Amino acid sequence: MSKTSDAQVTPVASVYAKSMFELATEHGGNDIVLEIADELEQLVELIATEKALGLFFSSPVIDEASRDASLKTMFSSRVSDLTLRFLLVLNSKGRLNSFESIAKAYDQLVQEAFGKIEVDVFTPTAIDAASIQTIKDSISAKLGKEPVIHPYIDEAMIGGLKLRIGDQLIDGSVQTKLRRISDKIQTGGSKAIRERIESYMEETN
Numbered sequence: 001m002s003k004t005s006d007a008q009v010t011p012v013a014s015v016y017a018k019s020m021f022e023l024a025t026e027h028g029g030n031d032i033v034l035e036i037a038d039e040l041e042q043l044v045e046l047i048a049t050e051k052a053l054g055l056f057f058s059s060p061v062i063d064e065a066s067r068d069a070s071l072k073t074m075f076s077s078r079v080s081d082l083t084l085r086f087l088l089v090l091n092s093k094g095r096l097n098s099f100e101s102i103a104k105a106y107d108q109l110v111q112e113a114f115g116k117i118e119v120d121v122f123t124p125t126a127i128d129a130a131s132i133q134t135i136k137d138s139i140s141a142k143l144g145k146e147p148v149i150h151p152y153i154d155e156a157m158i159g160g161l162k163l164r165i166g167d168q169l170i171d172g173s174v175q176t177k178l179r180r181i182s183d184k185i186q187t188g189g190s191k192a193i194r195e196r197i198e199s200y201m202e203e204t205n
Contacts, residue, residue: 007100009108016095017105020086021113027082030114037110039083040103047100058097067091108166111148119147120164122173124157139165 009017024033047054056062056070071087079087090096111117121127121135132149139147143165154162158174 007104009105010098010101012095013098013101013105016090016098016102017109020102020106021109023086024082032080032082033110033113035080036083036086037107039079040106043079043083044100044103057099060097064091064094067096115145116148117143117145117165119149121149121151122154122157122162122164123151124153124155124159126153127151127161135161135163139163 020036021033024036028035047057056067068088068091071084071091075084075087087096087099090099090102095102107118117139119135119139121132132151136147136149139145147165158178160173160177162173163170
């Protein structure tokens with residue numbers, strides 16, 4: 001899934017995502033599962049770019065019937081019947097405001113089922129295809145899964161790279177290394193000062 005949302009996967013989102021995943025599997029196996037994943041991704045991206053749609057999904061003042069009718073009008077010809085019915089169920093349960101979290105949970109299920117894993121790569125400048133392939137090969141060898149790489153430029157970084165694999169951040173940036181060195185110096189310095197004070201106090205007693 002494209003990283004257009006920073007939504008956190010909640011337990012409730014996981015339940016709805018699992019129900020949708022199982023339903024998609026029953027309706028057509030892997031092909032339908034991937035079709036639904038693609039549609040949910042497109043909707044997440046649409047919500048991210050169209051603020052009015054985001055408000056429509058999350059607004060507590062829109063009544064269920066009105067939102068139901070609008071969902072059918074907007075999406076009946078744009079998404080599959082299964083995805084549309086899923087949106088209607090979420091609306092009826094008052095969970096449409098959690099759509100991004102649910103979509104993210106569904107994507108995680110798909111990645112797990114197909115042996116893939118999402119990886120965000122942060123570098124101070126753009127990296128070439130060869131570097132991306134090296135990162136993919138390394139992660140694949142260690143995790144035994146096919147990484148789906150999402151490269152990002154973080155101009156605040158001095159150098160190195162940071163990897164976010166799922167909820168785990170692997171920070172290999174220069175800033176982090178410098179901070180660790182600084183912490184050790186400060187800790188060591190404080191310890192040395194304390195030891196000198198203690199030694200002096202013992203000598204004066």
